[in-house]
Each structure stands twice: as structure tokens, then as C-alpha cells.
Amino acid sequence: AAVSLAAILLTPKILPKVPGALVGLILSTIVAVLFFQGQVATIGSVYGDIPSKLPQLQLPEVTLDKIIYLLPSAIAIALLGGVESLLSATVADNMAKTKHHSNRELVGQGIANIAVPLFGGIPATGAIARTATNIRNNAYSPVSGVVHCIFVLVILLLFAPYASAIPLASMAPILMVVAWNMSERKEVAHIIRMRTFDSFILIVTFALTVLADLTVGVGCGLLLAFVVFVKRMSTVLFVKDEQIHVQETDGVRMWKFEGPLFFGSTDILEEVVEKTMEEEPDSLILDLQKVSYMDTSAEAALHKLVDHYETADKQLLFLGVHGQPERLLHKTGLLAKVGEEYTVSKREEAVRICTS
Template identity: 40%
Template sequence: MRQTNRPTPPEFVPKLVTVLREGYGLAQLRADALAGLTVAIVALPLSMAIAIASGVGPERGLYTAIVGGFLVSMLGGSRFQIGGPAGAFIVLVAACVAATGVSGLLLATFLSGLMLIAVGALRLGSYIRFIPYPVTVGFTAGIAVIIFASQLRDLLGLSLTAEPGEIVEKIPALWAARGSISGAACAVAALTIVVILGVKRWRPHWPGMLLAVVVASGVVFALGLPVDTIGTRFGALPSHLPAPALPDLSVAAVMQALPWAASFALLGAIESLLSAVVADGMTGRRHRSNAELVAQGVANMGSALFGGFCVTGTIARTATNVRAGAVGPISGMLHALFVLGFMLLAAPLAAYIPLATLAGVLAIVAWNMAEKEEAWALIRASRADAMVVLVTFALVVFRDLTTGIVVGCALGGAVFIRRMSDAASLHQPEDPLEERPGLDAAASDLVVCHLRGPFFFGAAARLGFVLDQIADTPRGFAVDFTDVPFIDSSGARSFELLARKTARKGGRLFFTATNADVRAMLHSHGLRAPYVTYLPDLAAVRAVLAQAESPESSARH
């Protein structure tokens, strides 16, 4: 029998392979090394803080950043994704540890990796993008509130024999312990926050979180302040990676871990692909969602083998990677190696880090996660979007994350159905998105995209595919809204990303024939002049471009 070697489908080829094929030299390596070092400096205190908040030892956060971060970058479908422990998982991980112990957490992490690989292999990654934007804003804000609440104990130095996990029970317990507030702990936490905010304001390119940890630790050591540290609560950190070991795979253990694994996989898929989309918006690149999910799966399995927990793409560290000038995935791989080097060389020093300092770091993380502007824009945009945001937020905070996402998506679907029925008399959609650039063959510098039918969160996902077919943004990009009765917040968000990309490429974006409701939704997402020019029809667009080309206009400029 003759064997044939089938090539790997392009959607599963890691971006590392793509970058190396394009040509990778010393200059690119230097840029990636600098970016990797910058991200590692951010990841070092953050990984330990997230691990402690999740109810496990700080060393497990480092294991997760090292093993998971390396595998995500090496195998992933994004050039700039940074993997590691994420604040979004704190709630789930803490609950899993409370219910199953650390051994159950490792097994759930391992099984979630298998699930993510299956989701990616079945090419289901593209469906994650159909989660409505108000749902993502609602659950992100809810997670931020829970993270902040989980840090109040160490922020205030409260003495508690047992801290409840549910926020409804946590707040009364913390209030009951208010008499044990430590002035030293409050001062250390406040110092940490002030240093982080001060560095961000006056020296934004400096590693504010690491500097805050160093300064606060030095103050506590020099003054002998009576505050809990990593050493007093957890002992000395190990200075090496543990030997890999399989978790308990007995039937009883697997059945107990499966619900947690499914939650980890769902949240990991959402968080990692959102992070990849953020990187796309910052760089104009396009990630491979299915390759990214497979990489996330392998990373979670690898993390569990070495004693780590859930790995996902991290938005803040990925954005830091992009801003630091990363060229490709090697920066993420080097970030993991730098964290390993820090652990090997400086593990004894970590014992002096105050827990109040790490709580201050996570308080800043929670504040930045909350997406306050986005939530307020959605609440003002429409009652339906406000309902989805607020219900998702409330369920995440007072129930659990999975329920919040499921109910939020159901509400988003119900809102969509209602809007479809209201719009049925206006237009019977055939194809939500139709691209006909041939209409402007005589003007090669103008591309026209005609939209047909209501432009909702499902149709918004297809806009990316149309943009991928356009190699270089032309001088003019016109979107015709003649046949669009309404647009939802997810659709408006996609055009916000399009406006940024067009501006970076030096092009002009025109919206034509927008009705009052469509324009109001676009305005609520910041799509105004000078980023977008609103005109009545395509003839007006051509007239504006022709006027810009006229000799008189050239002379004035």
C-alpha cells in the first residue's frame, strides 16, 4: 500500500513556522529578546499573585508561566500571544481547589487541554467569535469584581480563620473581621498601588509592577513591618522545575474533574481568542483560531504534567509584548525562559515579597480588566444590550462564571431573534455580508463593501474574512449601509477595529446611507470624524476622493 504524506492544513500551521519561513535573522531575534524580557518582568510577580489568589502556592503560577507560556508561543496561531496564568481563572481555580484539592485541579487542567485540542481539531474555533460582545464585557467586569473582593483580606491585613469563596458570604465575613485591620498591610498595599500608578504616569515604559514589588519588599524588610510574606505563609520557593508526572486518571477522579475541565476549556477558549483578536487589532495581523486552540490544549496538558494549572492567552501581557516591539512567537518562548531563569537564580528572594503587595498588584489588574468604558457604552447604546451586560455581570458575581456565560449568550440570542422579527418587514436577508469591489473597477484606489440585512454579532464575524481578501488597504474604503436596517454592538465593534486598521494604513474610511439608528450605534462606539466620514451615497465618496486628487487641493497641501 502506497503512503501519501498530506500537508498540514494552513489553519493548523503554527505562526512560528510562518515567521521562520519569512526569514528570521539577528535583528528579529534581538527585538524578540527585548520584548520577551519586558513581558517576563511583568509576568513574574503577576504569575505568583494569580496563583496565590487561586488558592495554590506561588510556585505553581511560575510553572504555569514557564511551561504553558513556552508551548503556547511555540505551537500557537498568533504571532504575539503570551500564555500563562490569567486573572479570569482565579474564581474557577479557587473553587476547583476547594472542591477537589490540588490533585483535582491538575487533572481538570489536563482534561481541559484534551478538550481544547478536540475543539481546535474539529475546526470549532471560529464559532467562539459568535459570543456576543455584551456577554464578554459583562463576564469580564464580573471577574474583575470577584478578583478585587478576593484580595481584600490581604489588602487590609485581615485575620480570618477561613475565608468563604462565594462573594455573598465573603463580604459579611470580611466585615466581621474589620477589627483586625493591619495598618502596616494597608500602607504596604497603598505604596504598591501608588508606585504602579506613578510609574505608569511618569515612566510608562518601565516595569511598574516589578518596581512596586521590589520597593515594597525593601521597605518591609528594612523597617521590619509585621506583614505576611510569601515566606511566612508558603515557605521557600523551589529553584527548579519539578519532574513531569501524570495526574490521577482513575475513573472516579476523572468524573469528579470533568465539570471543572469543561469550564476551564470554555473560559480558556474565549479568553485566548479574545487576546488574539486584541493582538490582531494592534498589529493588523490575523491569527489562526484553530491552531491557537490546539496550542492552548497542549499547553494545558504540559502545565498539568509539571504541576501548573490553567493556561490561556493573557490580554495584558500580549499587549505588552506587542508594544515592546515583538516580531514573532520567539518573544513568547523567550519570556518563558526568562521567567525560568528568574526562578532558578532568585527564588530565595521571593520569600520576602509581602502578600499585601501582590494583593495591590491584583487590585490594579482587576481595575484594568473591568472594561468600564465599554460597559457604559453598551448600557447607553440600548436597553437590550444593557440587559445582557448587567444580567451576565450579576450572574458571574453572585452565581458562577459558566452560568453567566450561558445565560448571557441565551439572552443575546433572544435579543437577536427579537430584532430579526422587528426588521423582517424592512428586508429579507439572503447573505448578511456581500462584497462587490468590482463596482468600482475604474477607481482602483476605492474598494466598496455592500452590507445586506441586519448586521449583528454573527455577520460581524464575517467582516474579517472579507478584509483578509484585500491585501493592502486602498486610499478609500467605503461601506454601503443602504440595505442595513440595524447594527448591534458587536457589529459596531468590528467597524471600530476596521477604522483603526484603515487609519494605520493611511487610508480613509467612508460610511454611506446610514439610517439614524445605525449611525447612533456607530457613534456610541466612537466611530466619528476624523476616523470615519459619513456621506449620503457612493457618488459623494468618489467626489471627495476626486477633490483630494485635484491640483488645487494638492497645491493647498
């Protein structure tokens, strides 16, 4: 390990165009074979000898029981594999000052992971360590991935017995140096100093990755991030008068919403609905001009209010419905229930209808 680490650190200073990781791997392997034969753990001793021939195509037996049994694990592996690949691409963008294409990355990975089990392989993802190592050695283009595949194939066919002799201790410094170089230490320290929810998520994810493994760390980090996101979004629904802006003109009441209407803010929306049903103004305008998103739970609350006003034979208008909320309300039939004449785009028109 010491020989490998020394070679990794010194090679760029002595031979800048030679990959230090490769030099460290070769030198430390030679040292292990000459002086510590049979005394250190190697790829072959831990994982078995690397096969020197290509695997054969094997079609699996697909049954409904197997699909039901494997589906939860398959979904988890696919999601975590996608997350790790996109994370790897993001790290590469930051290091190489490039811009990746997320859809292209995931489609390519999906096709490969459908094919690889047919040859006895396991799911593959974009690897942060390997990608960062490439970039650190000035391999910026997608050709580096192709060269990597060719190199692995050559080792498989010609040098498998020798590769099996590589000590695990030789690879440890490579991973350590790569992790150190890509750790964004200043950025991590900055996020922790902010003492926000993001700081908490970072610390928890880091701790679980070290104490458990990457799958647990990333999974819990994503879950925490989702909870924090929902919490944040639920607090930006209204902007004035305790998140609710009320206007009364000639017996007309208008509720002005601003922000997303979704399950995280349904309790606030339910309060609005209940208060309106208790006070029962003769005419009600729901200003949705600044609502960018709405889900079915919010639609259900609005549907309840529309039904109440329809039963009471009073006026209810939608003002400024657009984008995704408009498409959702069209699909559920709520816009048709309100009526085209009571779905307007201008405030003055809504007030005129209610006061006429």
C-alpha cells in the same frame, strides 16, 4: 501597596523604557522586608515557599471511574479556559492593533494543558492582566511570552526564596492599574447608555465577576448571551405579512421563508405547517432561497409536511435549496423523498410545474 502604586505611576515619566510594574514590585518588596518583616502577607506565607527545582514527570493512573468523575469539570475548565484566552487575545488586538489566530491559540493552549498536569501543574489560559501588562510596556510580539517563560524559569531556579518574600500588597496595585488601563471605560459607558440586552448582559457579567468570581461571571454571561441570541434569531425568520409572505397563483400557494430555520423558530414553522395542512392547497412551493441555516428540528417539521402531501397525492416543491440546508436535507433523505424533479432553482420553473 502605596509604594508600588507610586512607582508604577511615576516610573514611565522618569524612566520611560523601564517597566514601572517591575520597579514597583522590587521597591515595595524591599520596603516590606526592611520595615514590615513578618507583618504582611507574602507569596510564601499564603501559598508556601516557591520550589527551586523543576517538577518530576508523573504519569497518572487512568481509570474509567476517574474519567467519568472528572469529565464534567474538565469540559467546564476547557470551555472557560478557551473563552478567557480568546477574550485575552481580543483585548490584545484592540490594544496593539493586531489580529490573532483563534485556532492557533486554542490548539497551542490545548497541547500545553495536556502536558502540564504530567508535571504537577494546573491548566493555564491566556491571562488578560499579563497580556495587557506586556502591551502597556511595549511588548507586542509573541517573543514577550517566551521571555516571560524564561524569566519565570530563572526566578524558579535562582531567586525562589526571594520571590517568596514578595508581599501580596505589592502586586495589588499592578493588577489595579492594568485593569483600569484595559477597562475600555468609554465603551462600557456607551453600551450601558444604549439600554439593550447587551447592556443587561454586561452589567450582570460585571456584577457576578466582582461578587463571585470570573468563572461564574463569564459562564452566566455566556448563557445570557446564548438565550438573547436565540431570541433575536427566532424573530427574523419571515419578512412580510406578519413574518410570512403568501402568494397564490392558479391554485398554487408559495410560502416564502427568509432567515434561519432552527429550534428557536420552530413554533412559527409549525404554525405554517399546520395552516397549510388545514387549507391543503393543490400545489405547494416552499421557497427556501433566503434560508441560510436549518437544523434537524426544522427538518422534522418540513418532513411532516412532505409526508402529508405525499399521502394526499398532491404536489410539493422545494425552491432554491442551497448551502447548509441543502447538505442537511441530503443527509436526512428529505430531498430524495421530494424528488429531483420537484427540487428547482427558479420560481418560474416551480410555478410552471405546479400549473402544468
